Amino acid sequence: xDNGLVLRSFTAQRxxxxxxxxxxxxxxxxxxxxxxxxxxxxxxxxxxxxxxxLAGLAQPQKAIPSTWLYDHRGSELFEQITRVHExxxxxxxxxxxxxxxxxxxDAAGPRAVVIELGSGSSRKTRLLLDALDTPQAYLPIDxxxxxxxxxxxxxxxxxxxxxxxxxxxxxARIETLPELAVLRAADSDPGRRVVFFPGSTIGNFTPDAxxxxxxxxxxxxxxxxxxxxxxxxxxxxxxxxxxxxDREGVTAEFNLNLLVRINRELMADFDLDxxxxxxxxxxxxxxxxxxxxISRAQQVSMLGRSFHFRAGESIHTENSYKYSxxxxxxxxxxxxxxxxxxxxxxxxxxxxxxLEPIAGARACATDVRxxxxxxx
Ligand code: SAH
Ligand code: AVI
Numbered sequence: 001x002d003n004g005l006v007l008r009s010f011t012a013q014r015x016x017x018x019x020x021x022x023x024x025x026x027x028x029x030x031x032x033x034x035x036x037x038x039x040x041x042x043x044x045x046x047x048x049x050x051x052x053x054l055a056g057l058a059q060p061q062k063a064i065p066s067t068w069l070y071d072h073r074g075s076e077l078f079e080q081i082t083r084v085h086e087x088x089x090x091x092x093x094x095x096x097x098x099x100x101x102x103x104x105x106d107a108a109g110p111r112a113v114v115i116e117l118g119s120g121s122s123r124k125t126r127l128l129l130d131a132l133d134t135p136q137a138y139l140p141i142d143x144x145x146x147x148x149x150x151x152x153x154x155x156x157x158x159x160x161x162x163x164x165x166x167x168x169x170x171x172a173r174i175e176t177l178p179e180l181a182v183l184r185a186a187d188s189d190p191g192r193r194v195v196f197f198p199g200s201t202i203g204n205f206t207p208d209a210x211x212x213x214x215x216x217x218x219x220x221x222x223x224x225x226x227x228x229x230x231x232x233x234x235x236x237x238x239x240x241x242x243x244x245x246d247r248e249g250v251t252a253e254f255n256l257n258l259l260v261r262i263n264r265e266l267m268a269d270f271d272l273d274x275x276x277x278x279x280x281x282x283x284x285x286x287x288x289x290x291x292x293x294i295s296r297a298q299q300v301s302m303l304g305r306s307f308h309f310r311a312g313e314s315i316h317t318e319n320s321y322k323y324s325x326x327x328x329x330x331x332x333x334x335x336x337x338x339x340x341x342x343x344x345x346x347x348x349x350x351x352x353x354x355l356e357p358i359a360g361a362r363a364c365a366t367d368v369r370x371x372x373x374x375x376x
Pocket of ligand 2: 089319
């Protein structure tokens with residue numbers, strides 16, 4: 001790399017990568033490019049939004065799961081966040097993916113079936129799809145239905161032969177993905193399942209929930225899967241707080257939009273002017289928290305129920321856990337995964353972990369690649 005910075009990564013011994021045969025290429029060209037999004041799991045719709053908000057506001061520390069930040073407006077605002085200067089994670093992860101997409105592609109092999117968890121704009125996916133050898137299908141999964149549809153609309157025209165199968169729902173509740181069996185049955189030369197989980201969205205789960213999610217992915221993705229997880233590893237509050245409380249106020253609007261959504265969809269009467277966004281760093285748990293803090297006492301009604309807010313109390317709306325390299329390795333192992341590759345950006349802030357199920361994992365040979373100055 002230029003600028004003398006060092007990326008430490010290690011790469012496990014790689015399997016031989018056969019090139020795509022003519023028959024498989026012809027089959028790829030015949031694939032249907034698009035299918036309607038399906039909503040396969042319960043609790044991803046209006047009913048669960050309602051029950052999560054009602055239950056969350058009844059707790060001593062009021063809290064609402066961060067998944068509900070993403071209505072269409074929330075998804076748009078998150079996209080804006082990814083472009084504000086202070087929010088380094090997207091920039092740094094993109095830098096890593098640009099550098100290592102080819103090596104990840106080698107590990108994935110030809111005809112990969114890419115399943116993305118929390119696909120959002122699918123911007124990062126394009127780097128992966130561009131590098132992969134004739135990817136067979138792309139299954140983006142997201143809770144934000146309309147934004148998902150808009151984000152993938154042009155992909156079939158950009159990637160000839162790629163089957164795009166968007167799925168609306170809560171990826172943490174997947175038991176099985178019937179699409180995977182159908183794709184495997186339909187292809188005489190099926191490729192590897194590549195689960196792409198970028199953006200540090202894993203950090204929005206508590207560590208125990210993240211372990212449960214990793215185990216669940218291992219079950220439905222199968223023993224030969226490759227799992228690519230982007231995770232923020234920054235521990236410095238001087239970088240973290242501005243990233244979650246930018247000067248333009250985009251993150252504040254993203255957070256406050258949750259109350260706009262609750263007022264609209266759950267017929268509530270939150271007085272938005274009384275709330276302000278706050279980002280806090282919890283050093284003990286190594287996480288950034290987002291809160292909506294109320295300046296004066298307020299009685300809020302919603303769906304025939306009433307909630308009292310004391311002046312100064314908050315609604316906790318998001319956790320973003322930050323994992324050092326050893327902490328993530330431990331988390332992955334608890335979830336049944338081991339590293340095949342690991343990539344760090346030039347500022348040593350963000351890590352792309354390439355994982356394989358432990359039973360099938362090969363021993364890791366250490367190789368030092370240069371991008372970030374220090375190991376974390
Ligand atoms: N992967 C993109 C977007 C990250 S933002 C990136 O790296 O930039 C997080 C995305 O996950 C949003 O699009 C949000 O709608 C989606 N999301 C959050 N929780 C989810 C859940 N439980 N199930 C499905 N999608 C979820
Ligand atoms: C999607 N997720 C990983 C983002 C994060 O950094 O926790 C959401 C976000 N919240 C505030 N800014 C960005």
